[in-house]
Amino acid sequence: MSSQLGTIAQGYIFIYSVLSLTCFALIAFHWRALQIFTRGYWRFILTPTKIGIYVVGTVGLVAFAFIRPHTYWDVPIALFQPLLAFLFAPWSVAVFCKRMRGETTSFVELFVASCLMLIAASWAVELYIALRDGRYMIGWVINLVSGIAFYLVVGLLWNVDWREKQNASKFWLEN
Numbered sequence: 001m002s003s004q005l006g007t008i009a010q011g012y013i014f015i016y017s018v019l020s021l022t023c024f025a026l027i028a029f030h031w032r033a034l035q036i037f038t039r040g041y042w043r044f045i046l047t048p049t050k051i052g053i054y055v056v057g058t059v060g061l062v063a064f065a066f067i068r069p070h071t072y073w074d075v076p077i078a079l080f081q082p083l084l085a086f087l088f089a090p091w092s093v094a095v096f097c098k099r100m101r102g103e104t105t106s107f108v109e110l111f112v113a114s115c116l117m118l119i120a121a122s123w124a125v126e127l128y129i130a131l132r133d134g135r136y137m138i139g140w141v142i143n144l145v146s147g148i149a150f151y152l153v154v155g156l157l158w159n160v161d162w163r164e165k166q167n168a169s170k171f172w173l174e175n
Contacts, residue, residue, distance in 0.1 A: 009136035016123045023115035030108050036091040045090060050158065054086045072137060077125055084120035085154045092117045093155025117155075121147030 031037045061078040092113040099105045122144040129137045137143060 006136065009130070009140075012140075013127065013130065013136075016118065016127075019115055020119055020123065023112050023119075026108050026112055030112075033106070034109060034112060035094075036088070036112075041091060045087065045158070050086075054082065058082045072125070072129060072139075072143070077128065080128075081120065081125055084116075084124060085151055086158065088116040088120050089151050089155030090158040091155075093152060093159055096152075097159075117148065117151050118144075121151040 027034065035041055058079065061082060062075055065073055065075045065078040095105055095109050095113040099110065122140070125143065125147070126137050126140055
């Protein structure tokens, strides 16, 4: 595969591979400090309503992959990219929002949230296509930018929690 990939693509894959491995190492050593690994987060994400919406959306994406085949959109991508966004985007976006509001977030939280965003939004798809096709994705920059935009929107959407008693919506990590 590497002989068919250009030098820039090889360098980019190397950089995001190092960042991803660093992210996974930080998760392995600091998982207790990350709220994504708390029961509260998973109870928030794994509600029947959210799972139902996720399943309906994913079925639509898989159907689209069959109805309108595209070089960079197939069934495996339609399955794993939404799953990664469903699992990680709410936490990542909550970390980013906390930071933007001036709340304390650690370097580990920001780094892991950023890497999980990049993995789910773009890097996993790009690596899959490079392995599948033996060449790098044309338009990877557009994929990166649009993937991040979609990831952030998904994270905001999944982050909203309706509080019946308060008759209001609230973000997951909101005080």
